[in-house]
Amino acid sequence: MGRPRSADYEAKRKRILEVAAPLFARHGYDRTSLSMIGAAAGVAKSLVYHYYRDKDAVLADLLRRHLEELVAAVEAAALSDGRPAERRLADMAAALLEHYRDADAEHEVQIAHLKLLPEPVREELYALERRLVRLFTDALVAAVPGLAGDRRHLKPLVMSLFGMLNWAFLWFREDGPMDRRSYAELATRLVLRGAQEIAGEAASSPSRSSRPLVQAAS
Numbered sequence: 001m002g003r004p005r006s007a008d009y010e011a012k013r014k015r016i017l018e019v020a021a022p023l024f025a026r027h028g029y030d031r032t033s034l035s036m037i038g039a040a041a042g043v044a045k046s047l048v049y050h051y052y053r054d055k056d057a058v059l060a061d062l063l064r065r066h067l068e069e070l071v072a073a074v075e076a077a078a079l080s081d082g083r084p085a086e087r088r089l090a091d092m093a094a095a096l097l098e099h100y101r102d103a104d105a106e107h108e109v110q111i112a113h114l115k116l117l118p119e120p121v122r123e124e125l126y127a128l129e130r131r132l133v134r135l136f137t138d139a140l141v142a143a144v145p146g147l148a149g150d151r152r153h154l155k156p157l158v159m160s161l162f163g164m165l166n167w168a169f170l171w172f173r174e175d176g177p178m179d180r181r182s183y184a185e186l187a188t189r190l191v192l193r194g195a196q197e198i199a200g201e202a203a204s205s206p207s208r209s210s211r212p213l214v215q216a217a218s
């Protein structure tokens with residue numbers, strides 16, 4: 001029989017992940033050691049091994065928890081409760097951006113280091129990312145039904161919204177002229193208006209929506 005877990009087992013694991021995220025973001029995955037993580041957490045390296053077998057396990061658990069919390073927050077905002085579809089999409093964007101509060105390091109690590117994990121772990125985490133994309137794709141189609149089946153525009157529109165939200169950590173300031181919800185509303189409105197215009201053009205003239213806005217010089 002294995003040794004029973006201590007009452008603060010999960011709290012200590014969480015603390016290790018909390019200090020690992022900024023270390024990975026600041027120094028990079030390769031240059032961050034378990035000794036550094038232990039020192040930042042205030043525990044010996046040997047105790048880190050009690051919770052995680054190696055550095056890959058720390059990174060995997062860090063990203064898994066981050067993505068699962070993102071999915072849960074967006075799923076909660078996506079629940080259909082009579083809100084207009086446009087409002088629901090904006091609420092989902094706001095939930096995503098709000099969850100990024102105080103999680104810049106985790107987000108940066110996700111972008112830069114997820115690809116370094118072993119393939120089975122990567123696929124598990126990519127599945128969570130795809131779940132987020134599907135939630136927003138379904139919400140955008142609900143708001144702009146004319147996009148249903150539009151393979152040319154639907155994914156670029158969804159990924160454009162993600163781009164505006166996911167990279168906001170590079171410039172967004174909490175004391176700036178716009179709070180998180182206001183920026184989420186702005187990003188959603190930009191994508192929605194573009195989507196509505198594209199869907200309207202496709203409905204009125206299918207050939208028009210497939211032409212580039214700027215013609216190449218002859």
